[in-house]
Amino acid sequence: MQMQIQNAFRALADPTRREIVQILASGDMTIAQLTDQFDMTRAAVKKHLTVLSDGGLITVEARGRERINRLEPNGLAPILDWFSYFDQFWDDRLNNLKEAIERNKK
């Protein structure tokens, strides 16, 4: 639904949450592990994780007494879909990104 787009954009609007996303890109982490990376309480990190989850950007897997936070690959889809509305404005850049990725694959 449309709310998903709003939640996704809102989730990425905060610098701490964007950093969490970047950290999780390099590997799954528990809440405690993530908290070690920031200068704030576990409760604050947990709130950010809830917002990220609402935005569909991460998934959480219960594992014993731990909660494994994992980046959701398809979470960026709604945002990219929204951007696709502006093809005529960022075609060139999109093509450049695509080419860079192609080079990386070789």
Added chain:
Amino acid sequence: MQMQIQNAFRALADPTRREIVQILASGDMTIAQLTDQFDMTRAAVKKHLTVLSDGGLITVEARGRERINRLEPNGLAPILDWFSYFDQFWDDRLNNLKEAIERNKK
């Protein structure tokens, strides 16, 4: 600087501002014209435009007593650059989008 990314993401976090961006994609508009498209005061629209300008997503050109608001094509660049960090997660997505664009070009 890094602040530009934050301002850009923040600008897109609000649904009204995303709608303004979409409207401006179809043509430049004055503040009064934009206000006609929404159920809010001119002052509120003006605030949104200021945020969009801070985010580098639009430019404003003074023209007589009017202010022409124009979508800035390169404004999305910082956001796309940030996304490029997650190549491994949205490679497929990007490919699909690229293919769709290729089809449209034919």
Added chain:
DNA sequence: TTGACATGATACCATTTGGTACCCCATAAA
């Protein structure tokens, strides 16, 4: 069982945010 650890949940607080109302200035039009 007992204790330590990982998390959940809530109350509370300061700041930011989205919005209105209001007044002022510049400019176009009569």
Added chain:
DNA sequence: TTTATGGGGTACCAAATGGTATCATGTCAA
């Protein structure tokens, strides 16, 4: 010169936001 229109700027307000502190719960280990 009036008069109307487009916009800037500020004060103010309610709600959302980001954070802490605190307490409760479940689970692993000795």
